[in-house]
Amino acid sequence: xxxxxxxxxxxxxxxxxxLLMGIALGGAGLIDRLLSGPDPxxxxxxxxxSMRAQxxxxxxxxxxxSVSSAxxxxxxxxxxxxxxxxxxxxxxxxxxxxxxxDVAWDEGSKTLRVRLPDVxxxxxxxxxxxAREYGSGGLLATFTNSEERLDQANRAxxxxxxxxxxxxxxxxxxxxxxxxxAVERSFAMPLRAAGIEDAxxxxxxxxxxxxxxxxxxxxxxxxxxxxxAQRRRAAEGAK
Numbered sequence: 001x002x003x004x005x006x007x008x009x010x011x012x013x014x015x016x017x018x019l020l021m022g023i024a025l026g027g028a029g030l031i032d033r034l035l036s037g038p039d040p041x042x043x044x045x046x047x048x049x050s051m052r053a054q055x056x057x058x059x060x061x062x063x064x065x066s067v068s069s070a071x072x073x074x075x076x077x078x079x080x081x082x083x084x085x086x087x088x089x090x091x092x093x094x095x096x097x098x099x100x101x102d103v104a105w106d107e108g109s110k111t112l113r114v115r116l117p118d119v120x121x122x123x124x125x126x127x128x129x130x131a132r133e134y135g136s137g138g139l140l141a142t143f144t145n146s147e148e149r150l151d152q153a154n155r156a157x158x159x160x161x162x163x164x165x166x167x168x169x170x171x172x173x174x175x176x177x178x179x180x181x182a183v184e185r186s187f188a189m190p191l192r193a194a195g196i197e198d199a200x201x202x203x204x205x206x207x208x209x210x211x212x213x214x215x216x217x218x219x220x221x222x223x224x225x226x227x228x229a230q231r232r233r234a235a236e237g238a239k
Contacts, residue, residue: 038194041105044112047187048103051095059119059179060091062171066161070150083154084132087124089166091175093117093183103187110196112187114203119175124162126155176205 051057069082094117102115133151165171184201191199 040196043190043194044103047190052098054095057093057095058090060175063088064162064165066158068154068157070153081150082134083158085158086130087126087162089121089123092120092122093179110198111200116203116205118206121166
């Protein structure tokens with residue numbers, strides 16, 4: 001009998017044995033996964049990627065009003081200007097900064113722990129259409145450009161004051177609570193939908209380990225805030 005004729009059946013038998021072993025091992029792995037239930041780590045990883053794709057999460061929007069005054073004295077004359085300037089601030093979380101090390105599953109307590117990037121403020125977006133400026137006028141204002149300089153100084157002070165109000169404890173806490181609840185809900189829903197009813201999700205912020213409020217401030221500069229407000233006002237007037 002030809003040697004190649006003998007080898008062919010042996011090769012076929014070897015392939016069949018390998019296939020049967022592969023099916024057996026794959027089936028055992030499948031059965032093991034079915035018996036052990038859904039994998040919370042895999043579900044959390046999927047949720048993480050979904051949240052990262054959202055990029056930035058706006059958790060809170062607040063409106064503040066600043067009242068600032070400036071005065072100038074020269075040659076015995078004094079002029080004073082007061083500005084009332086409203087502005088809107090958005091509180092955001094950059095979800096794109098989340099990574100796998102920020103999400104940890106504790107099997108013992110059935111708890112998924114999520115470490116979030118700090119809340120950031122975007123703005124203030126000042127509303128020049130609602131701004132109000134008042135002044136005492138006088139000779140100094142009549143013969144010099146003091147009013148223009150005082151208005152510019154007031155606007156810079158007002159934008160800085162709006163930022164200061166925005167990072168105060170109360171609005172920051174409200175923004176953090178809103179973000180925490182949204183993130184915990186986004187991770188908890190897929191876990192419960194997969195049948196892990198007793199799963200808990202606990203989200204914390206990096207800023208909760210640091211009291212440095214400057215880490216929250218990524219706000220718009222004074223010049224950009226005023227330019228953007230002027231652009232919006234011009235667009236509204238053109239309608």
